[in-house]
Amino acid sequence: MKIYVVNCEFNLTQTLxxxxxxxxxxxxxxxxxxxxxxEKAIARCKELIALREGEAMVKFLVEEYAVEFGIVAVExxx
Numbered sequence: 807m808k809i810y811v812v813n814c815e816f817n818l819t820q821t822l823x824x825x826x827x828x829x830x831x832x833x834x835x836x837x838x839x840x841x842x843x844x845e846k847a848i849a850r851c852k853e854l855i856a857l858r859e860g861e862a863m864v865k866f867l868v869e870e871y872a873v874e875f876g877i878v879a880v881e882x883x884x
Contacts, residue, residue: 807882812837814851816873817866822854824875837875847873 810833
């Protein structure tokens with residue numbers, strides 16, 4: 807079984823896992839929506855930073871850099 811993990815890349819070198827989808831088309835639609843709207847991408851990135859690293863880390867997001875969402879396909883052995 808394959809799943810499609812969506813990552814958020816920010817501050818040039820940072821990456822956080824956002825979510826996962828079973829269908830590549832669903833992952834691509836989610837990514838297209840975020841990558842086409844900079845404000846939405848930054849807002850989601852801030853949510854992920856707060857969730858994964860803590861609220862205090864949100865202020866270190868450099869909004870002038872690209873916030874980019876992408877897919878990594880993962881093969882699951884079940």
